[in-house]
Amino acid sequence: MSKEKTIAKLFKVFRKYGYEGSTLSRLSEATGLVRSSLYHYFPKGKEEMAAATLEYANQWLNNSVLPPLQSRGKPIDRLKAMSNTINEFYHGGEETCLLAAFVHGEGSELFGSQMKQILNIWIEAIVGVLKETGIPEKYAQEKAENAIIQIQGALILAKGLEDRTAFVRIIDQLPQMLLH
Amino acid sequence: MSKEKTIAKLFKVFRKYGYEGSTLSRLSEATGLVRSSLYHYFPKGKEEMAAATLEYANQWLNNSVLPPLQSRGKPIDRLKAMSNTINEFYHGGEETCLLAAFVHGEGSELFGSQMKQILNIWIEAIVGVLKETGIPEKYAQEKAENAIIQIQGALILAKGLEDRTAFVRIIDQLPQMLLH
DNA sequence: GTCTATATAGGGATAGAC
DNA sequence: GTCTATCCCTATATAGAC
Numbered sequence: 308m309s310k311e312k313t314i315a316k317l318f319k320v321f322r323k324y325g326y327e328g329s330t331l332s333r334l335s336e337a338t339g340l341v342r343s344s345l346y347h348y349f350p351k352g353k354e355e356m357a358a359a360t361l362e363y364a365n366q367w368l369n370n371s372v373l374p375p376l377q378s379r380g381k382p383i384d385r386l387k388a389m390s391n392t393i394n395e396f397y398h399g400g401e402e403t404c405l406l407a408a409f410v411h412g413e414g415s416e417l418f419g420s421q422m423k424q425i426l427n428i429w430i431e432a433i434v435g436v437l438k439e440t441g442i443p444e445k446y447a448q449e450k451a452e453n454a455i456i457q458i459q460g461a462l463i464l465a466k467g468l469e470d471r472t473a474f475v476r477i478i479d480q481l482p483q484m485l486l487h
Numbered sequence: 488m489s490k491e492k493t494i495a496k497l498f499k500v501f502r503k504y505g506y507e508g509s510t511l512s513r514l515s516e517a518t519g520l521v522r523s524s525l526y527h528y529f530p531k532g533k534e535e536m537a538a539a540t541l542e543y544a545n546q547w548l549n550n551s552v553l554p555p556l557q558s559r560g561k562p563i564d565r566l567k568a569m570s571n572t573i574n575e576f577y578h579g580g581e582e583t584c585l586l587a588a589f590v591h592g593e594g595s596e597l598f599g600s601q602m603k604q605i606l607n608i609w610i611e612a613i614v615g616v617l618k619e620t621g622i623p624e625k626y627a628q629e630k631a632e633n634a635i636i637q638i639q640g641a642l643i644l645a646k647g648l649e650d651r652t653a654f655v656r657i658i659d660q661l662p663q664m665l666l667h
Numbered sequence: 668g669t670c671t672a673t674a675t676a677g678g679g680a681t682a683g684a685c
Numbered sequence: 686g687t688c689t690a691t692c693c694c695t696a697t698a699t700a701g702a703c
Contacts, residue, residue: 328507328592331697344669352698403591410646411588412508419649426647452644452653460640464632466590467606473632511679524687532680
């Protein structure tokens, strides 16, 4: 199995269990590789695995979210493209967010700067679209933050209530919310 | 030390580290009690400690959040009271939410129904206020959900960016958001 | 590159003295 | 009610065969 596919499997574990909850047993089971095989790919162990999954999330942002946002289509279409991508990534609210998982526990201290970078790039990309529509910089910044806030909050509520409807609604309303 | 105060210290650990990240070592250090002393209060161990902190959160809701919401003041004032209470509880966005922490890992499976109950009670209390102002039931429900979503999302963003300004802004705008 | 085997530390939990 | 001492298990990590 390629390293990329291995990381994708690790990612599923870390997003669900967080940093401390992702034991080598779970990571091993998820990848189908025994402990020492994982150490072949990630010599520095669990911390390196977690860092790799964050890099994986970063690449998802760069490859799947940013390009549509920075395309030349109509702002509303670009924001709708983002909504669709997000909806798929989180399986309509069934899956949690890696960043939210790493906010708790050691993940926060170990990967704080990596997480900050991802969030800021995402926010700035949304700000870029909004400024094109004439929204003043300050409000564009707040609205972009609101988008991330609503996505993250909706994921928590969906998981907490075991009901995805609120997440689907939020994702659906996101483009209109941003433009008005 | 009283059991109540012990639970308050346990709560701080669980909200920060999540269920799996809250080791007996950390719980022991935070309370100033050695392992076996904790087992005196919580014979069933860590799982019982976590359940007690959730009950602690539930009591915070019942004692500090619901009464102002269900008082006879003006709706806007009751919602502002909620905002203030929330802002204190989360120390202006510095502290994370226990529910959000338990959404990840085993906490989700162990305490799912307890978490669902807390969220639903909270939402229904907000719905109650909004319906008084003439907002139709369906929109009241969505707006109440949006309140929880924004609080949870803002906490994640604040932690992720290590910047509380977005949280403070959300809390500030919450009453107006709910009524318009 | 994947495995078996093993090392060492820390995990949760219990018995029993005071 | 708090402690010391100890149990067993799982955690992370490493060595080295194939």
